[in-house]
Amino acid sequence: MDVDVRAINEKIERESAFIDILTLEMNKVIVGQKQMIESLLIGLLGNGHILLEGVPGLAKTLAINTLSKAVQASFSRVQFTPDLLPADVVGTMIYNMKVNDFSIKKGPIFANFVLADEINRAPAKVQSALLEAMQERQITIGDTTFKLDEPFLVMAPKILLNKKEPILYQRHKLIDLC
Numbered sequence: 001m002d003v004d005v006r007a008i009n010e011k012i013e014r015e016s017a018f019i020d021i022l023t024l025e026m027n028k029v030i031v032g033q034k035q036m037i038e039s040l041l042i043g044l045l046g047n048g049h050i051l052l053e054g055v056p057g058l059a060k061t062l063a064i065n066t067l068s069k070a071v072q073a074s075f076s077r078v079q080f081t082p083d084l085l086p087a088d089v090v091g092t093m094i095y096n097m098k099v100n101d102f103s104i105k106k107g108p109i110f111a112n113f114v115l116a117d118e119i120n121r122a123p124a125k126v127q128s129a130l131l132e133a134m135q136e137r138q139i140t141i142g143d144t145t146f147k148l149d150e151p152f153l154v155m156a157p158k159i160l161l162n163k164k165e166p167i168l169y170q171r172h173k174l175i176d177l178c
Contacts, residue, residue: 019045025070030063030100040067040155047153049134060157064115073112073151078121080122086129093142104141107135130154 014131019041026037036052040063052060063076068075078089091107108114109130116130133139137148 002158022067022070026066030059033059033063036063040064040153040165043153043155043172044071044151047151049156050107051156051158053158054126060155061115061117064113064153064155068111068113071112074110074149075113075115076108076111077115077117078108080116080118080120080126082121082123084122086125089126090129090139091141102142104144106141106146107139109111109139110146110148112151112153114152114154116154119156120158170171 023037030037036054036058039050039052042048044067052160054060061158065075077086087107089107090109091105093102094105095101096103119127119130122130133148134154137152139146139148
């Protein structure tokens with residue numbers, strides 16, 4: 001079997017040209033964060049999710065928001081707090097008295113790019129709802145199941161401080177790249 005390496009290389013170069021364009025677009029907004037931009041692109045292309053470690057102020061939120069704009073996708077940010085409920089992330093059913101029926105209100109997880117900020121502060125049920133969406137790429141509200149739109153990428157920033165690592169990060173390492 002004869003393999004034409006030159007043809008393969010040309011095809012790879014043609015098919016991957018959009019990566020250079022995405023990188024250039026992101027570099028217009030984010031300066032000096034090559035590794036972070038590459039991590040976001042790897043997560044996007046690998047159909048995975050990202051736990052991005054760094055000190056505060058390194059434009060992690062701006063980076064994922066910029067990527068979502070560059071690919072013309074939706075973006076949402078969820079601030080995880082101890083009092084957050086799973087319905088606050090995935091959505092819920094709301095009763096409408098005028099029509100005497102329930103309607104579905106989708107949560108922020110239905111965006112293409114989701115920033116899960118301070119996930120270690122969330123209760124276990126909320127983390128479980130997020131991890132289910134990340135793994136199965138679908139959400140069930142009531143008796144209706146919704147497929148999440150592609151691309152779907154969750155980025156959870158992990159702030160590096162001079163403290164002990166939060167317990168929930170130790171227990172839930174599977175968020176690294178589900």
